[in-house]
Amino acid sequence: MEKNNSDKKSENILWNTFKSVKLTVVVLLLLAVTSIIGTIIPQNGTEQFYLNRYGEVFFKLFNLLDIFDMYNAWWFILLLVLLSVNIVICSIDKLKTTWKIIFPDKITFNIDRFRRLKDKIELESNSNLEALEAKYLQFIEKNFGFATVEKSEDQNPKGVAIFGESGRWTRIGVYVVHLSVILMLAGGVIGSLWGFKAFVAIPEGLTVSSAFLRDNNRPVELGFDIRCNSFSVTFYDTGQPKEFKSNLTVLEDGKEAFTKDIIVNDPLRYRGLSLYQSSYGIDSAKSATFKITSKQSSMTYSKKMEIGDTIDIPESGGKFTLSEFVHGYNFRGHNLGEGFVGRMYSSNKVDNGQNSESDKNGEIEIYIPIKFPTFDKMRGGEFSFEIEDYEKQYYTGLQVTKDPGVWYVYVGFILMIIGCWITFFMSHQSICVEILEKNSGCKVIVYGTANKNSQGMKLKVGKIASMMDKL
Amino acid sequence: MNSSIILSVTTFVYAFASVLYIGSWTFKKEVMAKAGFFVFVAGFTGNTMGIILRWIESYKIGYGHAPFSNMYESLVFFSWTIAALYLFVEIKYKERIIGVFATPLAFLSIAYASLSPSISDKITPLIPALKSNWLIAHVITCFLGYAGFAVAFGFSIMYLIKPVDLEQKDHISGDKKLQNGKKSLYSKLPSLDLMDELIHQMVMFGFLFLTIGIITGSVWANSAWGTYWSWDPKETWSLITWFIYAILLHLRLMRGWHGKRIAWVSIVGFMAVLFTYFGVNLLPGLHSYA
Numbered sequence A: 001m002e003k004n005n006s007d008k009k010s011e012n013i014l015w016n017t018f019k020s021v022k023l024t025v026v027v028l029l030l031l032a033v034t035s036i037i038g039t040i041i042p043q044n045g046t047e048q049f050y051l052n053r054y055g056e057v058f059f060k061l062f063n064l065l066d067i068f069d070m071y072n073a074w075w076f077i078l079l080l081v082l083l084s085v086n087i088v089i090c091s092i093d094k095l096k097t098t099w100k101i102i103f104p105d106k107i108t109f110n111i112d113r114f115r116r117l118k119d120k121i122e123l124e125s126n127s128n129l130e131a132l133e134a135k136y137l138q139f140i141e142k143n144f145g146f147a148t149v150e151k152s153e154d155q156n157p158k159g160v161a162i163f164g165e166s167g168r169w170t171r172i173g174v175y176v177v178h179l180s181v182i183l184m185l186a187g188g189v190i191g192s193l194w195g196f197k198a199f200v201a202i203p204e205g206l207t208v209s210s211a212f213l214r215d216n217n218r219p220v221e222l223g224f225d226i227r228c229n230s231f232s233v234t235f236y237d238t239g240q241p242k243e244f245k246s247n248l249t250v251l252e253d254g255k256e257a258f259t260k261d262i263i264v265n266d267p268l269r270y271r272g273l274s275l276y277q278s279s280y281g282i283d284s285a286k287s288a289t290f291k292i293t294s295k296q297s298s299m300t301y302s303k304k305m306e307i308g309d310t311i312d313i314p315e316s317g318g319k320f321t322l323s324e325f326v327h328g329y330n331f332r333g334h335n336l337g338e339g340f341v342g343r344m345y346s347s348n349k350v351d352n353g354q355n356s357e358s359d360k361n362g363e364i365e366i367y368i369p370i371k372f373p374t375f376d377k378m379r380g381g382e383f384s385f386e387i388e389d390y391e392k393q394y395y396t397g398l399q400v401t402k403d404p405g406v407w408y409v410y411v412g413f414i415l416m417i418i419g420c421w422i423t424f425f426m427s428h429q430s431i432c433v434e435i436l437e438k439n440s441g442c443k444v445i446v447y448g449t450a451n452k453n454s455q456g457m458k459l460k461v462g463k464i465a466s467m468m469d470k471l
Numbered sequence B: 001m002n003s004s005i006i007l008s009v010t011t012f013v014y015a016f017a018s019v020l021y022i023g024s025w026t027f028k029k030e031v032m033a034k035a036g037f038f039v040f041v042a043g044f045t046g047n048t049m050g051i052i053l054r055w056i057e058s059y060k061i062g063y064g065h066a067p068f069s070n071m072y073e074s075l076v077f078f079s080w081t082i083a084a085l086y087l088f089v090e091i092k093y094k095e096r097i098i099g100v101f102a103t104p105l106a107f108l109s110i111a112y113a114s115l116s117p118s119i120s121d122k123i124t125p126l127i128p129a130l131k132s133n134w135l136i137a138h139v140i141t142c143f144l145g146y147a148g149f150a151v152a153f154g155f156s157i158m159y160l161i162k163p164v165d166l167e168q169k170d171h172i173s174g175d176k177k178l179q180n181g182k183k184s185l186y187s188k189l190p191s192l193d194l195m196d197e198l199i200h201q202m203v204m205f206g207f208l209f210l211t212i213g214i215i216t217g218s219v220w221a222n223s224a225w226g227t228y229w230s231w232d233p234k235e236t237w238s239l240i241t242w243f244i245y246a247i248l249l250h251l252r253l254m255r256g257w258h259g260k261r262i263a264w265v266s267i268v269g270f271m272a273v274l275f276t277y278f279g280v281n282l283l284p285g286l287h288s289y290a
Ligand code: HEM
Pocket: A018, A019, A020, A021, A024, A083, A084, A086, A087, A090, A091, A094, A174, A177, A178, A181, A420, A423, A452, B246, B249, B250, B253
């Protein structure tokens, strides 16, 4: 580039800054060091949490610097942008020259370059020059894929040099690595612009058509309906969970499209969305079996009921309706936890127990907690209720993700691995076999060089030479 | 015979091999390094058998999973990868003495697993999130990467300990051994150029596998949780480690960054590896182990 005006010059300064590996080192170092912050200060917590932890002053300071969501902070994004610009400019700049090396008009060799090499191996042979030339040319061609012969210029002593090379194309490797970084970053941007992460909890048997965004809880339409047919959880004998499984049906316009079981590590993917098994809980109970004890006769009766059922209490004790399942119940300031709420209608208006307020019809509300089986006995009524067994109704918690950028990221992953493999383990290797005539037979010198991994090349030259010696 | 016993024995075999290597260096006896090599191979065999047996045992118990699922198993596997990589290098480059600082690392890892009271060698079942083939690929590749960095670390220490003036004498006398019989402690060490190259080779090996490790981990996270990257502390620290070694690779491309300085960067990098592996457990996150 000509530097004939100041405009070009300032352009060059910018260009030279961005093409420098020094900048790369600085930016990568800054990324590494700043990334530590987010691993020490918990991210995306509540304001209250931070206030308690760091106090007013530090809270304000950290908040100002977006430390609480630092991986999305403007300055962190800026570092990533700098890295990208750096990679692009640097690659364009270097590729201009590398391209000429990879695709030269004509491959030329310079014997003096090889002669200057420190590592070389000398062999002696009794054969004549022409025989050796033919033999070694074929050998080098076979081992390197490309070979040419040149007569030595001075012809004193008479000699030829065979040049061979392989792996010229491997010089493209680092560009593949750098391109992959750009692809991954681009995939991340695409994902955050056009994708979303949401959550939905579906009780067994119910259907939903939308989920709630993780960030702000706003609903987002799925574009189809999804029904949770059932959820199940199994445990190991150690008590650790073994498997969480939801049986889901996708419905299009109310018609069943298909049904699939999802487990952790095997999500449902449909129309650009992915649904992951992410949590579960008890939504309600489908039915319960009660043990009813009569105070008078000390008899116990077992009754299975669904929510909403009404039964006749034995011994003409009246009627009992199972109203609902609740997650908590307040009794004199204590939360009794999950349990069933029922209504009892006594046939005779005798004492229904001290703990409940009986209304004029002798109708009372009673609570039957799961955790405290004797609770209802304490009421002191004619009949007490205890839970023998109940069938849980679960809800399944699904993470709903849309990420159109993931494919760019995955292609980046593959290119990154291929590119690293090429740059690290493959090289552009050149070899030169110089054959010089002697009084009897020939002297053979083998030189080799590579654009990297000189130690490996040295070993390879040794191997090639010993193979040639045995030919 | 169960796997825990084999692995405990392996610990002592590795210890013995390390002692032999260090002995050969301090007492200038090549023969000890030779013996050390065979003892180390024996340890490696025990290590391999222990891992395979543990795999079989887990199926017998009925949990049936690859032995890479908790701290104990990962440490045992870490020493296996260090040993495998080191043996590969010693055989390929035919340099015995370089094991002085690399073999003790294989020993330390398995010793920590066997002897630390806070690490249980019980075979435990897998929680649902860990049931994935990606987990196996993830753990194997991460630990191959860590092994590359560990061996590079061993070589870096060796590089820094070797005095430079001796190397210059070495150069004067050419690649041949010093003619006069006065062999110093350090003349047994391979040439600095070779060490520099080996550090670079090991870092490249480590970088490739750490890269694949992070990638497989990220694909796994995407199949289990629907996010390929969530900046949890373990992930972030593995990325920090990756950045450090990327810096090392680029520093080598700048003029003047070779030898000692690169050895120091490789040591810093290995500290980051150790923090990723052990330190992060002190911070909150998704990874329960490894
Ligand atoms: C996270 C980002 C990056 C990664 C993972 C990365 C990776 C690599 C790798 C693996 C190599 C090969 C090293 C070797 O041969 O030992 C390399 C070489 C190189 N990188 Fe990067 N790089 C990154 C960013 C950059 C940036 C921003 C620049 C911009 C200046 C850059 C400039 C170079 C240059 C000039 C080479 C040498 C190419 C050659 O040998 O011809 N890299 N990079």
